[in-house]
Amino acid sequence: NAGVTQTPKFRVLKTGQSMTLLCAQDMNHEYMYWYRQDPGMGLRLIHYSVGEGTTAKGEVPDGYNVSRLKKQNFLLGLESAAPSQTSVYFCASSPQGLGNQPQHFGDGTRLSIL
Amino acid sequence: QQPVQSPQAVILREGEDAVINCSSSKALYSVHWYRQKHGEAPVFLMILLKGGEQKGHEKISASFNEKKQQSSLYLTASQLSYSGTYFCGTEKVGSSNTGKLIFGQGTTLQVKP
Numbered sequence: 001n002a003g004v005t006q007t008p009k010f011r012v013l014k015t016g017q018s019m020t021l022l023c024a025q026d027m028n029h030e031y032m033y034w035y036r037q038d039p040g041m042g043l044r045l046i047h048y049s050v051g052e053g054t055t056a057k058g059e060v061p062d063g064y065n066v067s068r069l070k071k072q073n074f075l076l077g078l079e080s081a082a083p084s085q086t087s088v089y090f091c092a093s094s095p096q097g098l099g100n101q102p103q104h105f106g107d108g109t110r111l112s113i114l
Numbered sequence: 115q116q117p118v119q120s121p122q123a124v125i126l127r128e129g130e131d132a133v134i135n136c137s138s139s140k141a142l143y144s145v146h147w148y149r150q151k152h153g154e155a156p157v158f159l160m161i162l163l164k165g166g167e168q169k170g171h172e173k174i175s176a177s178f179n180e181k182k183q184q185s186s187l188y189l190t191a192s193q194l195s196y197s198g199t200y201f202c203g204t205e206k207v208g209s210s211n212t213g214k215l216i217f218g219q220g221t222t223l224q225v226k227p
């Protein structure tokens with residue numbers, strides 16, 4: 001049982017390049033979330049999904065797009081990477097969103113934009 | 115609207131106790147607590163719900179004061195394995211069943227032998 005798997009684990013990009021981060025979960029969870037973590041800032045929600053085919057904006061959505069074509073996958077895209085997007089990105093999933101279910105996190109993707 | 119955690123950092127000796135506080139300006143439905151070790155993913159510890167229900171770790175306790183929108187995490191008889199950064203995540207009333215959490219900035223706990 002892998003839980004939540006993020007790929008890639010590390011990536012270095014040049015300013016203006018694009019890339020997609022993949023999050024896959026094998027727990028049949030309905031809800032999925034993308035966060036970024038910067039020093040001293042905690043975890044900030046970028047986008048989230050409450051089910052297959054749905055997406056919604058979180059606290060810091062600018063510069064990112066997401067898609068949830070399949071229930072088990074949640075993709076985070078950077079269309080034109082900027083140095084301010086250098087961060088550690090975490091994906092999480094939960095069975096539902098009533099607040100009484102924990103979120104399960106992946107191991108993170110460390111992204112550097114030069 | 116990010117919740118405020120205090121203290122920002124604490125250093126303990128093994129066996130000592132610690133309290134970490136989380137305070138929000140919004141009416142809350144639930145408070146989640148997670149622990150993250152350096153270079154790793156956050157790991158779930160505890161959920162406290164409006165109305166008093168709790169779910170979580172056997173060796174860690176917490177409280178939730180709904181009227182004050184505050185939660186406290188109690189770490190007793192600390193062990194070396196308790197070291198890490200603790201985050202509270204708050205779900206405000208009216209989040210429309212999205213499970214959206216707003217996380218505090220974290221409290222770094224270091225337990226020394």
